[in-house]
Amino acid sequence: MDEFAEALRTAITNRGLGLERLREHLSQNGVSVSLATLSYWQTGRSRPERKKSLQAVVHLEHILQLPPGHLSGLLGSFRPRGRWLRKAPEAMSAFWPSPSHVENVLQDLDTQWDDQLIRVSQQDFVTIGADRTELSFRSRQVLSASMNGPDRWVVIMHVDQHDRPLPQVNALKHCKVGQLVQDPAQGFLVAELLFDRALRKGESIVIEHELVNQAPCPLATNYERKFRLPTHEYVLEVTFEGDAPVSVTQVADGSTVQPGRTLLDVALDVQPGVRGFHWTWT
Template sequence: MEFAGALRQAVQASGLTLERIRHRLGRRGLTVSVATLSYWQRGRSRPRSRAVIAALEEILQVPAGALTELLDDPAPTAAPARSAPGAGPGAGDRSRTARDLWPDPERYAWLVGQLDRSGDHRLERLSIHDVYRLDEARRSWTLSVRTVLRAAGDGIDRVVCVHQTGGGHAGGEAAVGPAAAGPAGLASVRYCRPGRIRAAGGLMAFELVFDRVLAAGDTAVVEYELGPVGEPPPDSYDRRFSHPVHDYVAIVQFDSGRLPARCYGFTAESSLAPRRRLGELWVGTSGSANIAVGAVRRGIVGVEWEWH
């Protein structure tokens, strides 16, 4: 969606008048006239200040980045990255794009460009919970995902998910077919149905269509499972965030007879950036380790381990 249309919908959903919005911006030390706001809504001009639009996102109660992403590039497949997780996920290089999170950015852009991501910037990611399971021989893995979303606008009916399923990597992105055939496909979905799916070179992107069309403020829960993927898993699992997420939890489940020697949490700003370890994770009597991170902005969060 282009910036003007997204702003217009956000204003309508908020119930605020342009005068009221102007007043609230003024209280933050930002001077914008009602006429200027009207021009932005109708596409007659575009704002130059990202600070003003970031303030508008808070005033209109839309997800961070929902409007600022559309200033530089209205195409949903290459939205400018806002920031990446670091010591506390939130600081990062704003020049990065969602494609930088993947080892093959061109393949990522080609795959997601074939899917409907028109509502992605109007979906607030409340929580994502991953459970990544390795088999006893460490020759295959499965992934179970539960995502809770809230609509920041009307008429949203799907979300796109992206995962690496081959090439020695495992990881995913919460982002808007028939299910994929073969061992790397969607094993099951709940509270939604699969839409279109595209896969190439160990990367899979697919749509999950909600049980109903969401209006502003509505929530949706989707659950799905990938695998089993019949390929030796790497010594790490990660999730790649191209949208802010309030709450993220990853559980890595090892076979009780084959536990790792050490296990660590980590973050990275992009697929090429060095990993930053967050600390050692305890592998409990259940044979699992977990990491919980709040207020993830952009970037990569994961778990890595070392074998005896």
């Protein structure tokens, strides 16, 4: 049975929306999908594969009040083609302002599998407290193995204010915390998230973890995600428990974003580089 079709059909039924109404909601979000296509998706006659179709699935999850990745995670592993395979991957220290510091904290960790994990989906959820400090960060990855053996995901985190405590790392789903390397003087923390078991070629996994800051929490003025390898889908949601910032810009291109108590960035086919938001309150 097609798990995606069954999950979509169940979600549509639970939400009480007809296909025409669902199509209208998508259209209001700038996404055009025919009634026939929606029908085919929920019956399993066809599956979303093209870029626009996969973006429609992201919007469907929002419209149907599903957790991000609930449907897209059922579509199987993403197989990169064309331009995704043309360049050798950047070093793990790439895109950090002080690459040598990253290399120092990585030297005692096993990072051999990182290049063999296809980034199907990366979803980040950041909570900013009423006092404008970064309280916590939760991350969800959907990964697919390009060969037998990958058994871990390596997390690199940097605190701009080096006099603040480094965060606590908690494994939430299908992983456990392995070795931790901390460099408080430079504000770096690196953690291994060990999978429940090693993956076979073509096998996928969903893992979740969180970073919880300890008082005094660092003042939050930005959030950035660094991509050293292409990522099929990226979702970033920043929630402000207090006042919304007065100005917000996109890290990727410096464009201005409408401020609000929730910031959302959804992108497909993300290439190596940096995404996120910078904001100010005054």
